[in-house]
Structures are given as structure tokens and as C-alpha cells.
Amino acid sequence: MDWLWPALAIVCIIEGLGPLLIPNRWRLYLLEISQQPTNHLRQIGGALVVIGTISLFFLIS
Incomplete structure (x- = not known):
């Protein structure tokens, strides 16, 4: 479960790029x-x- 918070952070970054740019x-x-x-x-x-x-x-395996 150590990957959950970094994954959510990456989603927030990617989702925020459209409205920002x-x-x-x-x-x-x-x-x-x-x-x-x-x-x-x-x-x-x-x-x-x-x-x-x-x-x-596939990425975790």
C-alpha cells in the first residue's frame, strides 16, 4: 500500500495540467x-x- 499515495499524487498532477496550462x-x-x-x-x-x-x-507484476 506504499504506492497508493504517490499514485494519487501523480493523478492530481496530471489532472491539474489541463486547467493550469x-x-x-x-x-x-x-x-x-x-x-x-x-x-x-x-x-x-x-x-x-x-x-x-x-x-x-501488469506494472505491479
């Missing part, structure tokens, strides 16, 4: 995402969770 484009991106159907967002979220879980499994 290109705030206007980031705002337009969020507006576009917010207009997508709920099922489409769930599919994207599920795919990202699966990809992240598989990646983590």
Missing part, C-alpha cells in the same frame, strides 16, 4: 463532455477503469 480549451472540453449522453460517459468511464486495472496489474 490551457484553461479556456479545458472549459470548452468540459462543456462538450457535459453534453454527452449518460450511457456514453459510463462506457468511457468503464473502459478507463478496465484499462487502468489491467495496466496496474
Whole structure:
């Protein structure tokens, strides 16, 4: 579990780069995402969770 906090810190850094470097484009991106159907967002979220879980499994092994 020693990897959890550094991993969360890296996620925060990566997620913060968009609003920090290109705030206007980031705002337009969020507006576009917010207009997508709920099922489409769930599919994207599920795919990202699966990809992240598989990646983590291979990186830890």
C-alpha cells in the first residue's frame, strides 16, 4: 500500500495540467463532455477503469 499515495499524487498532477496550462480549451472540453449522453460517459468511464486495472496489474507484476 506504499504506492497508493504517490499514485494519487501523480493523478492530481496530471489532472491539474489541463486547467493550469490551457484553461479556456479545458472549459470548452468540459462543456462538450457535459453534453454527452449518460450511457456514453459510463462506457468511457468503464473502459478507463478496465484499462487502468489491467495496466496496474501488469506494472505491479
